[in-house]
Amino acid sequence: MFSTDKNRTETLTAGLVIIGGGGAGLSAALTAAEKGCKDIVVLEKRDRPGGTSALAGGLFACGSPVQERRGINADGDYLFKRAMEWAHWTQVDPKILRAFINKSGDTIRWLEDKGLEFDLVQLYPEQTAPVQHNPKGHGARLIQVLAGQCRDMGVKLLLNTGVKKILRGEEGNIAGVLATGDGEEMEIKTGAVIIATGGFCGNHELLRKYFPPSYEGMTLSGLPLTGDGIRLAAEAGAAIEDFATVVKEGPRYDLYTWPLMALEREPATIWVNKKGERFTDESTGYHVFESVNAILRQPEQVCYTLLDTRIRDFCEKNGFMLGRRGSGVPGLQKVLQAEAEKDKVKIAGSWEEIAGWIGADPGVLKDTIAEYNDYCKQGYDGAFTKEPEYLLPLESPPYHAIKGMAVLLDTIGGIRINQRMEVLDNQNEPVPGLYAAGVVTSGWESEVYCSELSASAFGFAVNSGRIAGENALAALTC
Ligand SMILES: Cc1cc2nc3c(=O)[nH]c(=O)nc-3n(C[C@H](O)[C@H](O)[C@H](O)COP(=O)(O)OP(=O)(O)OC[C@H]3O[C@@H](n4cnc5c(N)ncnc54)[C@H](O)[C@@H]3O)c2cc1C
Structure with missing residues (x-):
């Protein structure tokens, strides 16, 4: 041309x-x-x-x-x-x-x-x-x-x-x-x-x-x-x-993989760092230019989005909150499975296995999940005040972990x-x-x-x- x-x-x-x-x-x-x-x-x-x-x-x-x-x-x-x-x-x-x-x-x-x-x-x-x-x-x-x-x-x-x-x-x-x-x-x-x-x-x-x-x-x-x-x-x-200014956003799973990029920003998921600790209100995931700042404060600037099968199935059926609720995401489970085969996502029956994949202390991750599930049952996130509507306990195995990064788009x-x-x-x-x-x-x-x-x-x-x-x-x- x-x-x-x-x-x-x-x-x-x-x-x-x-x-x-x-x-x-x-x-x-x-x-x-x-x-x-x-x-x-x-x-x-x-x-x-x-x-x-x-x-x-x-x-x-x-x-x-x-x-x-x-x-x-x-x-x-x-x-x-x-x-x-x-x-x-x-x-x-x-x-x-x-x-x-x-x-x-x-x-x-x-x-x-x-x-x-x-x-x-x-x-x-x-x-x-x-x-x-x-x-x-x-x-x-x-x-x-x-x-x-x-x-x-x-x-x-x-x-x-x-x-x-x-x-x-x-x-x-x-x-x-x-x-x-x-x-x-x-x-x-x-x-x-x-x-x-x-x-x-x-x-x-x-x-x-x-x-x-x-x-x-x-x-x-x-x-x-x-x-x-x-x-x-x-x-x-x-x-x-x-x-x-750094134009940056996160968490971002992969540079261009739409379904997982949206899934990892679902507000009902939880985000943990490499130590297995929760560090933010996950419903800020829609504010990608701000949520990335929380990730940048974590070890190695990475974040792991954790969800259970209930959240996965809900999204597959109803779509993501990121502008697409109502349309469903057919094949989401297959995408996760395919990424897991490449070891880019972990699907496991226990939090110990998920902790092993992240490289976190299993005891720390188990405590994180137990504390979060308690918050869900109380309807009050005592750590980061996530809105009660997003507080769903992670109790339905298999569990999923998706690695998210902070990405650099441009500078100003x-x-x-x-x-x-x-x-x-x-x-x-x-x-x-x-x-x-x-x-x-x-x-x-x-x-x-x-x-x-x-x-x-x-x-x-x-x-x-x-x-x-x-x-x-x-x-x-x-
Ligand atoms: C994946 C991705 C998605 C994005 N999505 C959005 C979005 O949806 N909305 C948004 O607002 N922003 C988005 N951005 C950021 C946005 O695209 C850019 O910041 C913006 O378009 C930059 O425009 P520009 O014209 O200033 O620079 P550019 O479009 O980068 O153009 C600069 C040009 O100058 C050339 N050049 C450099 N040095 C010289 C030289 N010495 N001599 C001759 N030529 C030279 C370069 O080769 C380049 O072609 C995104 C960025 C990325 C990476």
Whole structure:
């Protein structure tokens, strides 16, 4: 679908150069092309466009045509206040967040106009409104559509081409970029650059700089991108924030195994650590961006979801609470059995055997289960106050244990920007001609990913890309 321009000369000229062909970069390119810029080059380091965006499920929006057609009031003002409270008004620049929220509904209209159709997803039962818009075909399809339309509009997409340096002129203006593609160096002269290089999950130096050592134990679910944009921006005069966010979730059984991923978040299950101790209210499993924090505090950052046959059969018949009660999960027992044969799940007639598989002291696990079953009989969870409706004693063998991990999806930060996606220097002045979009930027997410605005990583990528594309036009020479 995409062509690499094999006839590159060593020096090119472009009106606008975009570094990174993921969700943010392609949205920026298409927006600028639609506004009339004819000379846009997107430089993408990998052999395909999409980046982590191609793995995403959906994107945040409020006030979208999808919500309006269904009579859903997803009030942007209310969501803005909730998100700022969530952030305690630290780390998040309210003007950036506002720009994102305000743009988001129109972005869904923009994408629908391109032929995409959306499902609305409520992330957890008490979420204010469903705000996650999952395109049919998910992020991969959205990328395919954006990249195809970029191509139709004449945007030049150079694959296997990594940017090494952003060049500045004598007056501090942006003058071009240096890139390497197929082993050849090239210089592209331009007056405007948008950095959209994604996160730094594959850069251990940056991971160590920004996050505590416990994050080293997380399992990478995304791409090992190296955060090049942070270095490129810093060398070009940008301020880099000391703070970044890990987009993480858990427990997660396997990266893409739907039924067990949902089963391990069933609120009637219990979660124990490697020592066989319970450590949290398991009904927080719907808050995957928060429940993962409890797992990260446990030895080896793992968690074991325990259930009995009664819970398993209930889910097989009635479905999971994670948005699917009522539909049933035929074959759940077979899936568990198949995973048990691979030793990824343990099914056993006694808690001693389960303890042996986990590596826990059998006495500790037995005490944990006995205490929990007592709580169930009293209808009161004396340890973590789990709601009584979820307190079902684990008494029907065979018992099941599913190993859950804390997974790393992406990082957010740390180029300093303003609400126009202009890159700022240490005096908070825009670096002329330099813009950034997507998760390489800071100022719109605090320490824990805000679940009220679910799907805001991909959402911010597309929306900030559009905003950057519009504002970069001011600096364009095309
Ligand atoms: C499994 C999974 C599921 C997810 N689901 C969701 C979801 O449902 N909702 C949500 O909001 N978020 C989700 N996320 C996170 C989200 O997908 C990303 O955080 C977001 O899409 C990042 O967009 P981006 O455009 O900033 O970066 P990316 O899409 O990662 O694009 C960055 C691009 O820049 C390129 N690049 C990097 N350095 C250079 C360089 N020097 N020169 C040229 N090119 C370069 C990269 O190769 C890459 O293609 C998920 C993540 C994962 C892993």
